[in-house]
Amino acid sequence: MTKTTLYIARHGKTMFNTIGRAQGWSDTPLTVVGERGIKELGVGLKQFDLTFNEAFSSDSGRTIQTMEILLNELGQIDIPYTRDKRIREWCxxxxxxxxxxxxxxxxxxxxxxxxxxxxxxxxxxxxxxxxxxxxxxxxQPWDVIKERILSGFTDIAQKIEAQGGGNALVVCHGMTISTLVYLINPDIPKQSLDNGSVTVLTYENGQFTVDIVGDMSYRAHGAEVLDGRV
Structure with a gap:
């Protein structure tokens, strides 16, 4: 069986991100700069020939907008796409x-x-x-936060695993991703995740492993392509 890998992207930069407001369950759209950043990410992922079995996001508008841009840039708009409120940001x-x-x-x-x-x-x-x-x-209390986040991502991983493994593309939120990483491996230091960063998890034998947190190399490579530097 092919291993199951989740590529988890933080959504693009929004209006509230730009002016330093806590977004949580409230929502604002991506800015022009935010859309460009996610376009960079999509181009970068495509340059590495990454293909995805399915796509998943929270049900927040900013993650849905981000996913739409990514799937268009990847040329994978026809893959199954599920929105799951369990992987929303903290409220x-x-x-x-x-x-x-x-x-x-x-x-x-x-x-x-x-x-x-x-x-x-x-x-x-x-x-x-x-x-x-x-x-x-x-x-929400801590017990509710950790249960919804972990169950949401576990269900995603198990769904892909049941299909024989492969890659899933997930778009969600900064604190949600950081919380997930902590729940999997509390020894990984907390870090602020940039918009359009990618955190990679593998899932095997009922266990998650954190491979990388907050990777900006896909965006950086995509920016070089869009700017004609490569």
């Missing part, structure tokens, strides 16, 4: 749409103490802090 509740700096540099440090650096918080602590600050009651 920030009433903090959705607020400025990133206020959430991560203000709200969370105020909850855990002014000397707390939010990057040192565990994902569970971040989830608990967001729930405490959320006045709408929409934010």
């Amino acid at each position: 920030f509740g009433s903090l959705d749409g607020g400025y990133d700096a206020e959430l991560f540099m203000g709200v969370l440090p105020r909850i855990y103490g002014t000397e707390t650096e939010f990057r040192n918080l565990t994902y569970e602590e971040m989830a608990n802090g967001i729930m405490e600050a959320d006045t709408a009651g929409w934010a």
Whole structure:
């Protein structure tokens, strides 16, 4: 059986990404710069002759828009495509749409103490802090976040595996991808994932392995092709 590999891309840069607002379950479209970045990614993936059995994204507009660009650039618009709400971004509740700096540099440090650096918080602590600050009651507890993300990706991998293995293309969100990586291998340091970066997982014998996190080489190569530098 061919091994199962998930190529997980973070969506293209959006309006909220550009002005530094927490997007969560709220949504804004890709900017012109964001569309160009995903075009670069699609061209780069195609240059490496990557083909995909199926495509998957969250049900957020920004991931759907990203996937449409990618499949067009890959020339693979006819492969099966599933939208799964389980691989949405974290929900920030009433903090959705607020400025990133206020959430991560203000709200969370105020909850855990002014000397707390939010990057040192565990994902569970971040989830608990967001729930405490959320006045709408929409934010999800850590147990719900980790279960939906892990089950969503496990089902994707098992579906591809049941077909004999191969590659799946997945588009989702920065914190969703980072959380998944942590759940698979907690020893991998946290890192901020760029728009259009690719994280690669393999799935064999019921286990995920993290091969690479936040790879920007596909985008870089695609940019060179589009700019006529190669």
